[in-house]
Amino acid sequence: MTDPPPDSPRRTPLWQVALVFGLLTTLYAAVSIQQYNRLDAYVFDLGFFESIIRDYAQGHLPQLPLTDSTNAVLHFSPALSLLAPVVLLWSSPIAVLLVQAVAVAAGVIPLMRAAGGGLLAWGVAVSYGLAPGFAALIGFDFHEVALAVPLLAFSMAAMLRSDHRAAVLWALPLVLVKEDLGLTVAALGVVVFLRGSRRWGIVAMVFGAITFMLIALWLLPATQDSGSFAAQYGPAGPSEALQVLANGADHKLRTVLFLLVPTGFLALRSPMLLLVTLPTYGWRFVSDRSTYWDPWYQYDAVLVPVAVAAMIEGARLLSAPMRRLGLGAALVGTLVLVPQLALSQVWDRDFWRTPDRTAEVDRVLAEIPTGSRVAASDSLGARIALRTELYLVGDTYGADGPPLSDSEFEEVEWVAFDTKVLPAQVPAWKGFARLLATGDFNVVAEGGGVIVAQRDAR
Numbered sequence: 541m542t543d544p545p546p547d548s549p550r551r552t553p554l555w556q557v558a559l560v561f562g563l564l565t566t567l568y569a570a571v572s573i574q575q576y577n578r579l580d581a582y583v584f585d586l587g588f589f590e591s592i593i594r595d596y597a598q599g600h601l602p603q604l605p606l607t608d609s610t611n612a613v614l615h616f617s618p619a620l621s622l623l624a625p626v627v628l629l630w631s632s633p634i635a636v637l638l639v640q641a642v643a644v645a646a647g648v649i650p651l652m653r654a655a656g657g658g659l660l661a662w663g664v665a666v667s668y669g670l671a672p673g674f675a676a677l678i679g680f681d682f683h684e685v686a687l688a689v690p691l692l693a694f695s696m697a698a699m700l701r702s703d704h705r706a707a708v709l710w711a712l713p714l715v716l717v718k719e720d721l722g723l724t725v726a727a728l729g730v731v732v733f734l735r736g737s738r739r740w741g742i743v744a745m746v747f748g749a750i751t752f753m754l755i756a757l758w759l760l761p762a763t764q765d766s767g768s769f770a771a772q773y774g775p776a777g778p779s780e781a782l783q784v785l786a787n788g789a790d791h792k793l794r795t796v797l798f799l800l801v802p803t804g805f806l807a808l809r810s811p812m813l814l815l816v817t818l819p820t821y822g823w824r825f826v827s828d829r830s831t832y833w834d835p836w837y838q839y840d841a842v843l844v845p846v847a848v849a850a851m852i853e854g855a856r857l858l859s860a861p862m863r864r865l866g867l868g869a870a871l872v873g874t875l876v877l878v879p880q881l882a883l884s885q886v887w888d889r890d891f892w893r894t895p896d897r898t899a900e901v902d903r904v905l906a907e908i909p910t911g912s913r914v915a916a917s918d919s920l921g922a923r924i925a926l927r928t929e930l931y932l933v934g935d936t937y938g939a940d941g942p943p944l945s946d947s948e949f950e951e952v953e954w955v956a957f958d959t960k961v962l963p964a965q966v967p968a969w970k971g972f973a974r975l976l977a978t979g980d981f982n983v984v985a986e987g988g989g990v991i992v993a994q995r996d997a998r
Contacts, residue, residue: 552652552661560652560665561645567669568641568678571882573634575679576922577894579901581633583921583932585838586681588612589620590627590636590925591932597624605931607948607971612932613764616719616755617684631926640686644674647693647845654697655852663855663867668848670874672798672881673840679882681922683838688717692842695728696849699813704737708744715751719760722752723819724842731812781826791833792825798835799847801877804870807847809854816846836881897960900988907985907992908954915949915972917958920990924956933972944971946978953995955981960989 575581592602592614604612626635648668655661668674677683691710698706711728714721725748733741799817800807807814820843824832831837851870855863878884885891905924908914914924915931924930931952948971955975975981981993 550656552655552657556657556661557649557652560648560669564645564648564669565641567883567886568644568674569638571885572637572641572678572682574885574892574894575681575882576633576637577898578891579895579898579919581681581922583916583918583925583930584681585683586633586636587916587921587923587925587930588932589682589684590633590922591930592617592620593623593627593636594926596621597628605929605951606933607931607944608951609948611764614760615684616760617717619687619713619716620684622687627926633922633926636682636926640682641678643686644677644689644841645669646690650694650697651845651848651852654700654849659864659867660852660855663870664848664852667802667804667851667870667874668844670878670883671802671840671844671848672835672877673838673842673844675878675881675883676836677838677841679885680836680838683841684717685838685841688714688721688842689845691717692724693845693849696813696816696845699728699731700849700852702735704732704735704740708732708740711744712747715748715755719752719756720819720823721842722748722750722755723823724748724816726752727816727819731815734812780828784828785826788830788833791830795824795833795835795840796821798877799840799843801873802870803847803851803854804866804868804873806854806858806866806870807850809857810850813846813850813853817843897988901958901990904985904987904990904992905956908956912953913951914954914956915952915975916956917961917990919958919961920956928954931972946971946975946980949975955991955993957991957993958989959991 572581576586581587588604591604595602602614604614606612623636623639626639629635648665651668652661652664655664674689677686691714695707695710698704698710707728711725714725726745727748729741729744729746729748731741732744735741820839824839832839855866858866901920902923905920908924908928910927911929913929913931915933916924918933921930921932931949952975955972957973957976976983976991976993979996981995983991983993985992
């Protein structure tokens with residue numbers, strides 16, 4: 541099967557692309573930074589990734605303690621080392637959020653250019669820019685998958701031009717962003733192969749499959765005592781995978797619709813490109829972690845460039861009247877879904893009011909010296925992770941259980957506790973929360989409902 545012929549060799553004018561890129565960067569950055577200003581950014585996940593970036597900036601591989609005896613399970617994301625120079629120049633969570641905004645917005649450039657101008661290009665701007673997958677990503681702190689978005693966008697744009705060599709070369713670095721993306725590279729290789737470029741298709745299939753097996757099935761389990769994400773949440777075998785796949789069908793259907801509705805279902809006219817989404821849906825829908833099934837988190841972000849490219853290709857296969865109808869449906873569908881996710885906060889006046897508590901909290905946290913080992917509440921960790929050795933306690937999705945022993949936190953030098961947040965009763969939090977009651981810590985500062993205490997040197 542070969543590529544459908546391009547509708548026109550035209551390219552969207554650069555000024556239009558630059559305008560949309562600037563607007564989207566501003567939108568994404570403004571929402572994510574204001575969430576941070578409102579204390580709506582957390583250890584999971586902004587603080588988590590800040591700690592990884594900090595370790596790279598200090599010249600060593602990431603080591604993220606949950607307690608003295610356990611570490612957080614890490615993805616394979618060496619691409620995050622690209623942010624190390626950024627935080628060395630500007631050691632602020634805002635710098636990390638700005639990089640994310642630029643990376644996600646950058647994906648609109650090749651896709652708008654590939655759309656060929658006119659109504660289709662502006663349809664891409666809306667469907668891409670306001671996609672639920674990006675709204676979920678921006679609304680849930682920072683994630684490494686933001687670095688995959690422009691790579692996929694440039695790869696898909698090359699596919700639309702039938703430049704299969706460029707499509708594969710843009711996709712190969714995806715394996716450095718997250719371990720499962722090797723399967724995405726392999727799926728793209730299948731499409732390239734079926735469209736006639738057999739050599740480049742085989743390159744992508746072999747490279748993607750081998751890197752996935754090496755990283756996900758060997759490297760991560762071998763280097764992490766606490767196991768990999770796949771080991772924790774993946775099925776034990778085919779029968780369990782089929783059983784889990786049948787669970788939560790309504791959640792999974794909604795997730796698929798959140799990807800297709802903003803394309804006006806035009807993406808379905810390009811089943812070849814949609815093959816590239818199957819690996820991501822596959823590992824999510826056979827996992828027993830139900831949060832993978834829903835569109836409220838960052839997992840859909842890598843699918844948006846693929847769906848938008850499929851929308852472009854699908855629109856080209858239609859007559860002009862049907863194309864306009866499909867693009868109209870895409871516009872309505874996109875706008876209907878906006879209120880479901882974080883970008884709808886733009887219209888809320890209260891969202892843009894930074895609470896007085898924020899300044900008080902930052903003043904209290906400033907008492908913690910740079911380089912200290914700190915156990916911090918989930919709502920505070922992201923504010924200090926770039927300058928401290930942060931213990932990742934307070935995950936709101938851990939299983940309930942008895943408190944961990946105080947001895948699990950013997951290496952902790954400081955505690956930053958937010959009394960305004962009601963924590964989930966997870967084991968790590970229970971053990972952490974009672975540290976202040978042990979008598980081993982002296983309160984150094986209080987303000988905004990936050991208590992900062994230092995371990996007694998005696």
